[in-house]
Amino acid sequence: MIHVTQPSLAPLDEFLPYLREIWSTGVMTHNGPFLQRLERELASRFDVPDVVCVANATVAMQIALRALDVTDGEVITTPFTFVATANIIRWERCTPVFVDIEPGTWNLDPAQVEAAITPRTKAILPVHVFSAPCAVEAIDEIARRRGLKVIYDAAHATDVRRQGRSLMTFGDVSCLSFHATKLFNTCEGGACITRDPELARRLRRMRFFGFDEGKEIVDDGMNGKLTEIGAALGLANLKYIDQVKANRRRKYELYLSCLEGRENICFHTYDPDEYNYSYMPVIFDSETTLLRVEAFLKARGVTPRRYFWPALHLVRAVNPNGHRGSLPVAEKISSTVLCLPLYDTLADDDVRQVAGWVLEAAGRPD
Ligand SMILES: Cc1ncc(COP(=O)(O)O)c(C=O)c1O
Numbered sequence: 001m002i003h004v005t006q007p008s009l010a011p012l013d014e015f016l017p018y019l020r021e022i023w024s025t026g027v028m029t030h031n032g033p034f035l036q037r038l039e040r041e042l043a044s045r046f047d048v049p050d051v052v053c054v055a056n057a058t059v060a061m062q063i064a065l066r067a068l069d070v071t072d073g074e075v076i077t078t079p080f081t082f083v084a085t086a087n088i089i090r091w092e093r094c095t096p097v098f099v100d101i102e103p104g105t106w107n108l109d110p111a112q113v114e115a116a117i118t119p120r121t122k123a124i125l126p127v128h129v130f131s132a133p134c135a136v137e138a139i140d141e142i143a144r145r146r147g148l149k150v151i152y153d154a155a156h157a158t159d160v161r162r163q164g165r166s167l168m169t170f171g172d173v174s175c176l177s178f179h180a181t182k183l184f185n186t187c188e189g190g191a192c193i194t195r196d197p198e199l200a201r202r203l204r205r206m207r208f209f210g211f212d213e214g215k216e217i218v219d220d221g222m223n224g225k226l227t228e229i230g231a232a233l234g235l236a237n238l239k240y241i242d243q244v245k246a247n248r249r250r251k252y253e254l255y256l257s258c259l260e261g262r263e264n265i266c267f268h269t270y271d272p273d274e275y276n277y278s279y280m281p282v283i284f285d286s287e288t289t290l291l292r293v294e295a296f297l298k299a300r301g302v303t304p305r306r307y308f309w310p311a312l313h314l315v316r317a318v319n320p321n322g323h324r325g326s327l328p329v330a331e332k333i334s335s336t337v338l339c340l341p342l343y344d345t346l347a348d349d350d351v352r353q354v355a356g357w358v359l360e361a362a363g364r365p366d
Helices: 012-025 033-046 057-067 083-091 110-116 136-146 197-207 228-238 241-259 287-298 328-336 348-363
Strands: 052-054 074-077 095-098 121-125 149-153 173-177 190-193 280-284 337-340
Touching: 012 228, 033 052, 033 228, 052 057, 052 197, 057 083, 057 149, 057 173, 057 190, 057 197, 074 083, 083 095, 110 136, 121 136, 136 149, 241 280, 241 348, 280 287, 280 328, 287 328, 287 337, 287 348, 328 337, 337 348
Parallel strands: 074 095, 074 121, 121 149, 149 173
Antiparallel strands: 052 190, 173 190, 280 337
């Protein structure tokens, strides 16, 4: 079997000393020493003043919306994303307003964001899809001019820079995922990143039941903590992030060298230095071709994934009142994109084999 992804893990013997320490101190959670160290090391790595680690990216977005007082009204977002992005807007009793994406990057189109703003709009929640940065300058400028908050779903975009500047420094808050399948993982986990120290304090209180440093209940709160075991795994894995990224990039480029230049296969637009190579999305000329390739690969023990399908504005559970007009780019992209297996330990021969099968299946007549 070749799965779409596999976790990147430090050698077990480098993780065990952390576990021994947890076993001897009995400190397993609650802002423990490993969590504090991980937050410091991530802040330094990402070149940001502070990192507030939480249980996962979904909780990160939930806390961020609440901390920015986005508790009603409309939140403009993309339909080409994982369901968590839209779920969390509804969970916070706001209404997701879906607007279309750019045909190249597959990220929110700033012109369409501007056109969708109404007196009820409170925030914009764009996604750095597959880790390629959104048009952050344009989106932040619109938000400033129209008095809106910006929360970036940066679940895919760990360790990405935009023209040399940390991508995490745009918007009000960026929300990262450290899930097992991501570039960098703490098993389950995530983080909120903001440049505003007062907002960071509020995010910390909210992840910890609303307690302040003196354990007084001073704010809305929930249990959004990252455990010491998760933080320890993060510390062990963090040492390998450059190696993991470089390996993924090599395999991504190997896929490209096998697949580029074919009539019915294309790729998204990305800057090679502003991408973390978490995903290997390919786009086919039609859904029929995609389904043929998917079935062909599955029959040979390869499990690609349809990230992200269906487009969320078409899903009744997240958009019960229907969308405002059609979103043709998102509909076209979501029905024709397939993510091929990509992880740092994937063998080069497997990349060549998968690419060969993709070409074989894509080349067949409908
Ligand atoms: C775009 C996007 N946002 C949010 C999430 C949720 O992340 P988590 O599993 O850390 O809650 C995911 C998960 O893969 C995702 O792809």
